[in-house]
Amino acid sequence: MNIEIVEEPIRFQLHGIEGVVENERYGEVGFRLMNEMWQVVKGAGIPTTGINHWVYLLGGRMFVGVELRSPQSLPTPDPIEPLEFELERYMKHVHVGPYQALPQKWAELKAELAGRSEVIGSPSLEVYGHHCAEPSKLETTILIGLRAKPA
Numbered sequence: 001m002n003i004e005i006v007e008e009p010i011r012f013q014l015h016g017i018e019g020v021v022e023n024e025r026y027g028e029v030g031f032r033l034m035n036e037m038w039q040v041v042k043g044a045g046i047p048t049t050g051i052n053h054w055v056y057l058l059g060g061r062m063f064v065g066v067e068l069r070s071p072q073s074l075p076t077p078d079p080i081e082p083l084e085f086e087l088e089r090y091m092k093h094v095h096v097g098p099y100q101a102l103p104q105k106w107a108e109l110k111a112e113l114a115g116r117s118e119v120i121g122s123p124s125l126e127v128y129g130h131h132c133a134e135p136s137k138l139e140t141t142i143l144i145g146l147r148a149k150p151a
Contacts, residue, residue, distance in 0.1 A: 003112060004092045005146070011086045012125075014053050015046075015076050016065020018083070026062060027099075030054050033064035037080065041066065044077050052128040055083065085123060091144040098135035102126070102142075109144060121145040 017037045021029045034052055041048060047069035055063040063083050068076075076082075091113060095105050113120060122145055129139035 009086050009088045014065030014083045015080050018063045021060050055123050055125040058122045087145050089146045093142045095140045119147040121147045
């Protein structure tokens, strides 16, 4: 499995909708939030990059959002809200294949990180490439926040 530990910070400025995930039903909640977000964003004509970001937060919460093309110039309608964060250190992996394989991929990545004595921090996220008709060619970039290594 090809993973990369990145030591350079990456910053995200997203706009979307936050929700609570019960019973580990991330896919179900994520799709509901994503559909709700896109309905509002498209209805308001807000220009975006079109790339979905599913952000996994502490306390069983998740945020589904997109980057705006010009975030400073447009007020966003309710329930769209901003989420800004930075990953100072993180693991990066590009998953190629069906979305249904993502839960197993996460389990494998977490096991790999544990084997390397890495401690997972928060947040972590999935960045979805543009959709294509062939499930085996779908690309999802997984970024898992990591705690700093002790000095």
